[in-house]
Amino acid sequence: MCGIWATFGVDGGLSHTCVKCFSSIKHRGPDAWRIEQDAREPLVILGFQRLAIVDGLHGMQPMRLHCYPRTTLICNGEIYNFKRLQTQYKLPYETKCDVEAIIHAYQRFGIEEAVTRIDGVFAFCLVDGEKRKVYIARDPYGVRPLYRFHDEQKGVLGICSEAKGLMGLKSNGSDTSTLGQFPPGHLQVWSLLDNGKVKLDYTKQYFTPGKPPSFVPFVPESELSGLDTTEKIAYLLEAACKKRLMAERRIGCLLSGGLDSSLITALVVKLAKEYKLPYKIQTFAIGMGDSPDLVAARTVAEHLGTEHHEIQFSENDVREALDNVIYHLESYDITTIRASIPMYLLSKYVKGKTDTTVVFSGEGADELAQGYIYFRDAPSEIEGHKESIRLLSDIYLYDGLRADRTTSAFSLELRVPFLDIQFTSHYLSLDPKARQPQNGVEKHLLRSSFAKSGLLPDSILWRHKEAFSDGVASVKKSLFTIIGEIIAERLPEDSTDYAGVKPTTPESKYYRYVFEKSFPGQYNFTPYYWMPKWVQVSDPSARFITHYSAK
DSSP states (O other): OOEEEEEESOTTSSOHHHHHHHHTTGGGOBSEEEEEEOSSSTTEEEEEEEOOOSOTTTOOSSEEETTEEEEEEEEEEEETTHHHHHHHHTOOOOSSOTTHHHHHHHHHHOHHHHHHTOOEEEEEEEEETTTTEEEEEEOTTOOSOOEEEEETTTTEEEEESSGGGTHHHHHTSOTTOEEEEOOTTEEEEEEEOTTSOEEEEEEEEOOOTTOOOSSOOSSOHHHHTTOOHHHHHHHHHHHHHHHTTOOSSEEEEEOOSSHHHHHHHHHHHHHHHHTTOSSOOEEEEEESTTOHHHHHHHHHHHHHTOEEEEEEOOHHHHHHHHHHHHHHHTOOOHHHHHHHHHHHHHHHHHHHHOOEEEEEOOTTHHHHTTOSGGGGGOSSHHHHHHHHHHHHHTGGGTHHHHHHHHHHTTTOEEEOGGGOHHHHHHHHTSOHHHHSOBTTBTTHHHHHHTTTTOSSOHHHHTOOOOOHHHHSSOSSSOHHHHHHHHHHHHOOOOOOOOSSSOOOSHHHHHHHHHHHHHSTTOGGGSOSOOOOSSSOOSSSSGGGSTTOOOO
């Protein structure tokens, strides 16, 4: 997890505005920073905020190699197959940094083929000074964030890991300028013009959810032969965790006690023992008082023998964090903000009280494996499959965004094995009927795949789905209720008729009010409120669905 920032065609060079924009993402990379202005291209400025995970000595960016001195890369990402690419194509690596593979792949195959040969998560900008081209690309599910500012009238382009690093450009832009997320699974090619400005050549989508990997997969097909359906699922998820152990910093796991985070934690602990990591895996759970998540996470930690940390938070913590969470999220979506508060407080603890820097989490499982309670109401298995594809396509706007921003706010690097390309493509290729909830149990196929493993107690493996605001809160008082009380105190007399998605409740009005203070007019950041499908509810929480079974 790092922060990348670049501008093209902005008059005035390294102005106070540019420096202020670049500095606004320093939380993403506290270890080092660098900002460069190319003497041959004075309107090209590249900046990098670094969190050192691999190759602390030579991994600094912007990156140039001796063999390609006119090619420059800035990238926030992890390339899990960088060693396999080096061996497969005899690439002349100069560092031990994984993102170096992007430069070699580009030079060997061209940009369109290069992005499909990469197994990893990434958001990058590559400048080829010889061809006078700029290439921008983002990983298939948008695990790593990327925003783009474009003023077509002025020939200006800006890219950044977070929108806050581009708002200064937006305020100085024309009425034709746009700012929003760069879409996952896409690449863009731009031309550097003689006057220092830029022009878009074309945009290409290279990935859609379920598409098989074009790179040589981490797990060869020969290793899967002879395994049944559930054995393949378990094998591939373990492999997804294994490749993500690539780190020179301490690894830990965010543990809610639910199925997803518990499975990932169990697999990471198993692999840590096999690889003889020189430390115990730390696990982190958060809750209020006697919250169900704390109780369940404690059960998992005791079963696995982790170094477990329980973080208690209070109503006052929620009061202090709420507005900061909205600023870091750059969203006004209701369910995203609710779920982000405990994850933000948890990340704050991990950063301040431990030496863990890389954290594994269970995001992506609900979208992939039909874990949301409303999937029980899908009219058919085909509609259920289509909803999985839709959720995965938009995960970068909601749960993916939440996971990245709450951890990056405190300089942590997030790893999400459930969004592994080989794993997701295999899972989505299975019989849609088998992937549906069975007998009122969500993610039944995923649970069944680990039923004989002994990795988790049955009470956890088959634990019912919690609404997150219920799981982390006290049994006596939900987070949902606490937030409502805070907003009742704070919501101003505001009659603003907001554009875009209309807030209709006090909670949604407050979130939009706070959002607009930092990101005025950028309602496009949240194209719609996340809501369950096929059920008639007025609130996105699972607690309002009839067959919600949590107590």
